[in-house]
Amino acid sequence: MESSFPFGVILAVLTFLIIAVNAIVVVAILLSIHKNDGVSLCFTLNLAVADTLIGVAISGLVADQFSSSSQSTQKTLCSLRMAFVTSSAAASVLTVMLIAFDRYLAIKQSLRYFQIMNGPMAGACIAGLWLVSYLIGFLPLGVSIFQQTTYKVPCTFFSVFHPRFVLTLSVAGFFPAVLLFVFFYCDMLKIASVHSQQIRKMEHAGAMTGAYRPPRSHSDFKAVRTVSVLIGSFTLSWSPFFITSIVQVACQECNLYEVLEQYLWLLGVGNSLLNPLIYAYWQKEVRQQLYHMALGVKKGLTSFLLLLSARNGGPERPRENSCHIVTLFHSELDG
DSSP states (O other): OOOOHHHHHHHHHHHHHHHHHHHHHHHHHHHHHHHSOOHHHHHHHHHHHHHHHHHHHHHHHHHHHHSOGGGOOOHHHHHHHHHHHHHHHHHHHHHHHHHHHHHHHHHHSTTTHHHHSOHHHHHHHHHHHHHHHHHHHTHHHHOGGGBOSSOOSSOOHHHHBOHHHHHHHIIIIIHHHHHHHHHHHHHHHHHHHHHHHHHHHHHHTTOSOTTOOOTHHHHHHHHHHHHHHHHHHHHHHHHHHHHHHHHHHHOTTOOOHHHIIIIIHHHHHTHHHHHHHHHHHHOHHHHHHHHHHHHHHHHHHHHHHHHHHHHTTOOOOOOGGGGHHHHHHHHHTTO
């Protein structure tokens, strides 16, 4: 596949957005952790860091898309780039699984959750997650059957890695992960339904007054909703790439590399842009911190415009509708 200018532009824009959006979320989560210590926030932070690293890793591929054949990346450097991209993507996917498991554990073992998922346990989970991710990403560099025998520029995933590597990831990782997601979702939905029925029975028996209603049922269904979003975004982003890669391995005559590399691989990587938008939205602490950050930006912009207006001798004040995004954040805080 030759270098593609439109694909390079799309990749450059996607890279910028992934890094910028995730970097903002990282700052918001760090400030939230400073105010409210919580294990779930650490997992969300790890997800944002992993997605930021994906943006950094694919940024090296942008220049290769615009370069001539004589200036293209050497195979060794391309293999290292793709190993870092794969490692970061694996860390992102595994963190999504960890967040889903954390929500599942919170509803399944609600009384013992804080004893099980404490600081040391969360740190061990994150450390083990990154170790496994880098083992997955750099596996093709040590296993010859996962490498392409010939190298054709520009530097792309399948120019250095054989589709059978993706087949192995599908069988050993992707499809088991989807099944695990479905199990979490079904079991959490079952538990939430049981809790809801118990609360209704207590209400009918007059055991609860209108002044006191346990928030457990609402919390349970909120966790179920979060896991359902995890399943949907993860599956829709990555399943086309893995399924088409399996078809490519089964049908050697089928030339699906252009579809895989220019569309489906990009769709999977695009999940790193969806993650901060989805998970930061569902996490109230992060929403609040983003709102306060937006307020700070608004105040700084207002002060700057007032100072600029004073220097120019104009009495005009900046218009109030210049920061509608702040109002938008405010309306979502208690959602």
